Amino acid sequence: EAQVTQNPRYLITVTGKKLTVTCSQNMNHEYMSWYRQDPGLGLRQIYYSMNVEVTDKGDVPEGYKVSRKEKRNFPLILESPSPNQTSLYFCASSFIDSIDQPQHFGDGTRLSIL
Amino acid sequence: GESVGLHLPTLSVQEGDNSIINCAYSNSASDYFIWYKQESGKGPQFIIDIRSNMDKRQGQRVTVLLNKTVKHLSLQIAATQPGDSAVYFCAENWQLIFGTGTRLQVFP
Numbered sequence: 445e446a447q448v449t450q451n452p453r454y455l456i457t458v459t460g461k462k463l464t465v466t467c468s469q470n471m472n473h474e475y476m477s478w479y480r481q482d483p484g485l486g487l488r489q490i491y492y493s494m495n496v497e498v499t500d501k502g503d504v505p506e507g508y509k510v511s512r513k514e515k516r517n518f519p520l521i522l523e524s525p526s527p528n529q530t531s532l533y534f535c536a537s538s539f540i541d542s543i544d545q546p547q548h549f550g551d552g553t554r555l556s557i558l
Numbered sequence: 559g560e561s562v563g564l565h566l567p568t569l570s571v572q573e574g575d576n577s578i579i580n581c582a583y584s585n586s587a588s589d590y591f592i593w594y595k596q597e598s599g600k601g602p603q604f605i606i607d608i609r610s611n612m613d614k615r616q617g618q619r620v621t622v623l624l625n626k627t628v629k630h631l632s633l634q635i636a637a638t639q640p641g642d643s644a645v646y647f648c649a650e651n652w653q654l655i656f657g658t659g660t661r662l663q664v665f666p
Binding site for chain 1: 603658
């Protein structure tokens with residue numbers, strides 16, 4: 445089954461404790477992206493990657509890191525999490541060979557930073 | 559920067575009625591638009607898309623209308639069902655710019 449898989453789905457942690465949210469897709473998509481979703485603000489892009497070893501900042505990259513060492517994986521790293529990073533996070537992927545390629549989303553990771 | 563917005567944050571409809579969710583976009587150069595549905599506890603799910611060289615596209619019970627003159631996009635859901643209850647997002651271009659979403663509530 446074609447899918448985007450995020451882990452963990454839920455995490456409660458404390459300020460300053462490094463964490464990584466993994467994202468994996470099995471559709472051979474070039475493009476992968478991370479979003480955070482907050483009430484009243486909609487989905488905001490954190491980072492995206494056009495292909496292996498190519499990453500770029502989105503609208504809200506501060507406090508986050510990403511890497512794209514393999515085509516299928518795009519982990520989101522919070523080196524020193526803070527409470528304002530408490531949010532619902534989504535990973536997405538798509539092809540980029542033409543403009544009309546909708547993104548496929550994972551089911552989200554809910555992070556609570558205490 | 560460019561943005562995509564929605565007119566109605568919440569829409570309540572009776573089961574069986576038609577629903578219309580609207581969206582305004584600001585980037586006149588956008589050439590591809592997508593509607594997503596997000597159910598509680600899940601990620602956005604692709605519903606239907608349309609390219610800028612089209613005015614209308616139909617799917618199963620859903621229709622998207624594009625008015626480039628006024629930069630307006632709408633999603634029409636025919637014979638709305640309880641399973642249609644969700645938040646609906648519009649987005650432009652494949653790299654996506656999201657509005658805050660409209661919550662559709664279907665009551666019996």
